[in-house]
Structure formats: structure tokens, C-alpha cells
Amino acid sequence: MPSYETIAFRAQDCDGCMKCVTACAQAKSGADDPAQSRIQILGAAGKWELALCRQCGDPKCVSNCPSAALAKDAETGVVAWDADRCVDCLLCTVGCAYAGITRDARVGHVSKCDLCDGDPACVKACDRGALTLNTAARIHRRAAEREDLFAPGLAACQGCNSELLIRHTLRHVGPNTVVATPPGCIPGMGTVGYNGRTGTKVPVFHPLLTNTASMLTGIKRYYKRVGRDDVQVLALAGDGGTSDAGFQSLSGAAERDEPMLYICVDNEGYMNTGMQASSATTYGSWTSTTPVGERLQGKSTEAKNLPVVMMTHNCSYVATAATAFLEDFYEKLDKAIEVSKTGMAYLHVFAPCPTGWRFGSDRTTDVCRLAVETNFFALWDYTPDAGLTFTRPTGRPRPVREYLAGIGKYRHLSEGQVAHIQATVERKIAHLRRFERTGA
Amino acid sequence: MADAAALLPNAPKTIVCDGNEAAAWGVVLSRPDVVAVYPITPQSSLVEYVSQFIADGTLDAELLNLEGEHSVLSALQGAALAGARTYTATCGPGLAFMFEPYVRTPGLRLPMVASLVTRDMLTPQCVWGGQQDAMTVRDCGWIHMYCETVQEVLDTTIMAYRIAEHRDVMLPVNVNHDGNYLSYGVARAEMPAQAAVDGFLGVKDVNWHAALDPLRPMAIDPLTGGAGGPGPSMFVRYRKGLCNGMRNALRVIEETHAEWGRLTGRHHAPLIEEYRLDDAEVALVTIGSMTGAAKDAVDALRSGGKRVGLIKVKTMRPFPVEAMARALSKVNAVAVVDRAVSYGWNAGPVYQETLGALYRARHMIPAVSVIGGLAGADITDGHFARCIGMAFAAAASGQAPDGPVWLNEND
DSSP states (O other): OOOOOOOEGGGGGGGOOHHHHHHHHHHHHOOOGGGSSOOOESOOOOOEEOOOOOSSSSHHHHHHHHTTTTETTTTOOOEEEOOOTTTOOHHHHHOOOSSSSOTTTTOOOOEOOGGGGGGGGOOOOHHOOOOEEEEEHHHHHHHHTTEEEEBBOOOTTTTTTTHHHHHHHHHHHSSSSSEEOOOOOHHHTTSSSBOOOOBBOOOOOOOTTTOHHHHHHHHHHHHTTTTTTTTTEEEEHHHIIIITHHHHHHHHHTTOOOSHHHHHEEOOTTTTOOBBBOOOOTTTOOOSSOOOOOOOOOOOOOOOOOHHHHTTTTOSSSEEEETHHEEEEEEHHHHHHHHHHTTTTEEEEEEHHHHTOOTTTOHHHHHHHHHHHHTTSOOOOTTTTTTTESSSSSSSOOOOOHHHTTGGGGOOHHHHHHHHHHHHHHHHHHHTTTTTTOOO | TTTTGGSSSOOOOEEEEEEEHHHHOOOOOHHHHHHEEOOTTTTTTHHHHHHHHHHSSEEEEEEEESSSHHHHHHHHHHHHHOOOOOEEOOOHHHHHHHHHHHHHHHHHHHHOEEEEEEOOOSSSSSOOOHHHHHHHHHTOOOOEESSSSSSHHHHHHHHHHHHHHOOOOOOOOOEETTTTTTTEEEEEEEEOOHHHHHHHHHSSSOSSSSSSOTTSEEEEEEEEEESSTTTTHHHHHHHHHHHHHHHHHHHHHHHHHHHHHHHSSSSSSSEEEEEEEEESSSEEEEGGGGHHHHOOOHHHHHHHTTOEEEEHHHHHHHEOOHHHHHTTTTEEEEEEESSSOOOOTTTTHHHHHHHHHHHTTTTOEEEEEEEGGGGGOOHHHHHHHHHHHHHHHHHHHHOOOOOOOTTTTTT
């Protein structure tokens, strides 16, 4: 299936202002006439809907077209309409489920979105962030051009996003890299290999659970000394090896701003060894060591807020990321790689665990997205100079119960516990806002 | 220290220093690439000396000031896997904190050198010398050599690199010197010329076998073991390889000391030293800096016609069981003086090793366990005279006391 870019719509952020419609009409006809717009916002306040071409991977408009007037561009993914070939049969409009290609008598022929050569006027006009251009396709195309440095067929659990994360990360950092992955899911899936076989095409090793940042310190400092400063050192560590037992060495490396890229893959506990609680386990979570019974109802304390802890160390760069927002992750990865040439870059990546958190393996990306959209896991980055910047809107979050509802480890929560989590989420966001730099 | 680089000897020279400074000079002459430090009594002045030497340019090395001994050894493991010759020093609680990466170093076959400025272990809370720290980790796969004098500290630090990096060995080495007595005891020491040490140590190549280097990509330490597949045999192969390295080290330690003797004229006993043993009826067995006073006691009793000798253990791991068996075969009783205890054996660790060697020699003589010098206590020539008396009594009666003699119990 060819990849494609598309315009995404967040109905809850739309206020029906119609600026997108006007912008499209202007861009395509030079007038404000909404009939000339290829994007339409329909419905009423509180339930706005989008009528727009999705640039489908398997477009029914194209397969319905008897005259080859519609075609999906293999390079850009845009479904393009050719006026010279169109016989005005309207079969394309029958094929589309999104009202993405329509005929208006005032226009005189079918029309549809062409993504404005990758810079859509409607998205630029939407000042509430309800419309965004999803450019993940560019990322996948870029990644596909680079060598996959992770062995095929490694046995992560079904639905785990760590493999996705690792493959993207390794393709991006490239072969001149030394990878450390302390005990946990990532070596468990075979990254370092078993019995003399390796799972990675770059140098890779098991540190102890406790000393990832220290071992990378020694490696990097030696390469620097011998003039091979271009060797990238990379940690792919779980939350236990980062936030619990590995924290002292991480804190020391952060204090010294050691040049390294440290990625914490946070699945909120010791998921590899049977779902025990770590300091990153969130309040209320069922785990095998914070069980649910008559006397205990999951974890009774809050998670250590490690990204914030790292922000208040001497790191050159700290960011959070979630794989539902790959473009955001890539932007941060680019920054982190650059920063890690001279200082410490810490990326804290949200990694929902279908096995340990008890949700369907097809829901990982949804869980990631909901965590961000409810502000349960906010996306931001931080440098000492720029302060904290939210990289996804936090102003109009969904209620956190929408996130909690689909996850088994929260199944037992009382109304009081849900209210507690909602209050904690709001308090954490307010706390993060204090790190934003306002003004020039 | 402005002209510190000029201190680097172009020719042998004589210095007067304590054992910690002697170790630091041994480090300077061995030219490690990466040094990681964290202070702890009575090691602190050693890492201060090394840090100052790096600050002054006397030693061209990367200095890592890390947040604890655990990270110190971890960073050095990383550096060694990248290709560095490394150095650090610790003792007591610091060694205990270092334990997790410490036990891993021999299995990775990293030829590191680390000084242990030996200190008694907590608790009771104590900052004084004793060998309980080093003795507690004697079975982790590190080579352990104990020094008797300031000069031997300097020389052994350098020799340790050649032993560790020998392709038949490839094991980390602890060069141990007694806290207080050697760390702060000042004596004359001869320093070899840098060029001589460079030639002696040869070209460094520490990660030919296991590297974290993008030019030679490999996985370091994949999971092994388990009940099926290639796991069990692979694990055994690694373990046996480490044991073979230890066995080879006995030969390499002897060769290295002989070569050092040819180079410098200083012939230290490599494994054990036999002192006035050939016609002896009984012997003391000693380890470390206590040996000086013990030799004085032997000399004094020899002057009085007593046929007594001494066996000093320098290399505790690998334990030189054949050499020890040969030496023990010459006497009819021994008193083994330990600066540490083996809990549960109610004796000292060197005593246990001595019993093992006696069995190897098929030489069933009475052996007295003596424990002294704990927590910085002095073991005097008077104490040793008492030990020799107990050895003679044991030889006469054919019986050794049941349980150890605690030398400083009534001091």
C-alpha cells in the first residue's frame, strides 16, 4: 500500500469558524466563495465534522473512475484529478465515504483537495490546531532509505511499540553508534542476542540494570580522547533501569552533561519480568506487586516524574515523546542527536504495554494518542536556553477517564481514584507550565 | 608543581614517598588512557595524587570524576571495551558499592588494574586498615597481589598492567596495599625511567577480544545459559576460559616478575616468598605489610638459634598452591597470620588456603590460625615471636589450638 500524507481533524478543537473553507476557496479560485472550497466543515457547534479527501491508500474514487481521470501519485500520495480525462460521470463521488470528492453546480465539475503541494492553506488558516497535516509518510519514506540496523523477526510482544521505536531510532542515528540496553524488554526481545548471536547490526551490549549512563560515559570519553568524537552512544533503557536502580548513574551523567543520547522507554513498570511496579508506575495501577484486593487497590503513590527530574539536572536537552506522534518524535530525535554530540540529551518515550497493562494489542497507538490528548502524558521539550515548550496542545484536554477506560490495569479504579488521577494530571500540567519561557 | 612534567624520569631516580604516592607514580609510568576516581579513606590521597598528575600534565589521561565507585568501575568497563587502558583505586565500603560491576569485570575479560588500599569492613564502623575488604572478594575472578613495601607497590602497579593485558591472562588485577601501614608509611623508592616502562609494557591492545567499536560491530555479553540449546555449553566455555586465564596467570606473574628483575634489579617474589625456610622446623605464613615485622621476629629468633622461617603470600588469586605446597613441605608446623577472618570457618582466609596446600602436599602438620591487625591494629615483632612460639609448641605436641588466636585481643 503506498504511503500518503493527509490532513487530520480534531473535532473537539474546531469552533466552526470556517477560516479553513475561506482559505481553500481563496487558494483555489482567488475568491471567498465557499462553493469553491475543497474542504467543508459540516454540522453544528460541538459536533463539527470534516468533509475532505483523505488521500486514501486504496482510493475507491480512483478504482471507480472509468476514464483514468483520477490517479494516486506514487511519490506524493496525492490523489490527483485530471480535467481533460474526466467524463463527469460522478462515479468517484459514489465511491468516497468522506465526501472528499464532490460536484457543485456552481463549480461545474468535481473537485477535491490536492494538499496544496504539501503546504495546505486550510491548515495554515486554522489557528486552533484542529487541522494538522500528518506528514508521517515523509518520515517513513526517509526511514526506508536508511539501513534497518535491527535484526528482523525480534520477538517483542504483539502490539509493543518498542520495536517501532528502536527501528526508527537506529535507522536515524546510523551505523556509527554504540547501543547500551540494560536488562528489560528491549534486550529481552533479542536486541543483544542470545548465545552468541546478536540482534543488532551496530555494537550493542547489556550494561547492568544500574550503570547504563556510566558505561556510556566511559565509552564516549575514550572515543573523544582518541579523536573519534563522531561515535554516537545511545541508551535504550526501560523505566526501571532509568528511574529506579539506574538512577544514580543517570543523575551523575546528567549532572556532568555527558555527551550521550539516553532514551527511556517508559512502560511504567517491570513488564519484562512479570509486571512488577517501578517508581515510574502510575497511581492506581494494578501490577503484580501493587495488586488489587480487599485492602490494596493498586499503587498507592504517584509515579516519579522523571522527565521533570531530568529537566532540573544539567541536561542540554530533555523531551517527552509518544509513538502515536511520530513526526513529533522525529523532530525531537533530530534535536537530541545534534545536542548529544556535546551534551546530554534525554528522551522519555511513552510505551504502553498491551501485555502488562492489559489492553488489546491493536490499541497501542490509540492508547498513546489518548494519553497525550488527555494530558496524562504531555508532549514537550526543554533546553536550558528556551525553557519548556509544549509540542502538542494541552489547553483543551479530553477527560482522563477516556484514557483510563480502555486499560485493564485501571479496571478496578473507584470514582474517587479517577478523580484523584484527573486532579494529578491537571496539577502536573500546571507545574510544567511554570517551566515555559514567556516573552522574548 | 608548575614544572611537573619535568618530574617524569628520563632515567631511574630515587624518591621518598608513601605507598599511595608510590601507587600513583606507578600509574603515571603505566600511562593509562582513562582514570576514574572517587575518594575513600585510606585511598583518598592516592586518587588526589593521580588527579594532580593529570592536572599538571604529568600524566596524559582522561580524568573521570564520577558520583560513586559503582559508576567508577562501570565507566572504566565502557572505556576498556572501547580500547582504553584504565585505572582506579578503592577499598572497604567503596569496594562493596563497586561489587556489582566488580564481579562482572573478569567475565568480560577486561585487563584493568585497580588498587585496593585495604581497609577493614563495616561494621563496627571503622576507617582503618585491615584486609577484610579484599579477602571478601577473593573469589570474584580478579587477580589479587598483596604488596609488602612502598617499593613493591610502585613496581607491582606497573607489573600488573603487563600481567592483566597478557593474551594468555586477560583478567583484571587488584594491587593491594595495607591501609595506614603502606598507604601512609613513607619510605625510599626507586622509580624506573619512563622509556624502560614503555618498553616493558609494550603496545596496549586491551579490546582485541571484545570491543564496543562501530568499526568492529559485535554484541557484548548476549544472554547465555539455560537448560537447552547451546546455552549450557557456551556458559561452561566462558567459565572454563576464565579459570584457564587464572591458571595461566601463575606462569605470567612469575615471568613478569623475572623480567622486571632483569630490567630494574629489583627481584620481588612473584607468588610466595620463602624466607630463611630451608632448614626451618616451623614457619610463619604472612601476607602484606605485616611481613616486615615478621621477618624481624624470625631474624631475632634465628640469632638465638631457633630454626624458624617465613612464607609470605604475595599472590592470593590465583592461589599458588604448588609453590605453597613445596614451601610447606619443608616444615613441621606453621602459624598463619591473617588480617581478616573467614566467617563460619572460625579462621583466617590465608589459613584456609594453607590447609588446602598442605593437603595437596600430603603433609599433615599442625597449623595454627592467628588473626591480628584488624582495624588498623599493629602487629609487632613481639606478636610474631608469640606466634612462632605457638608454632613450635604445635610442632612438639602435634596439635594446634582449636580456633584462632586473636593477637590484639588484650592489647
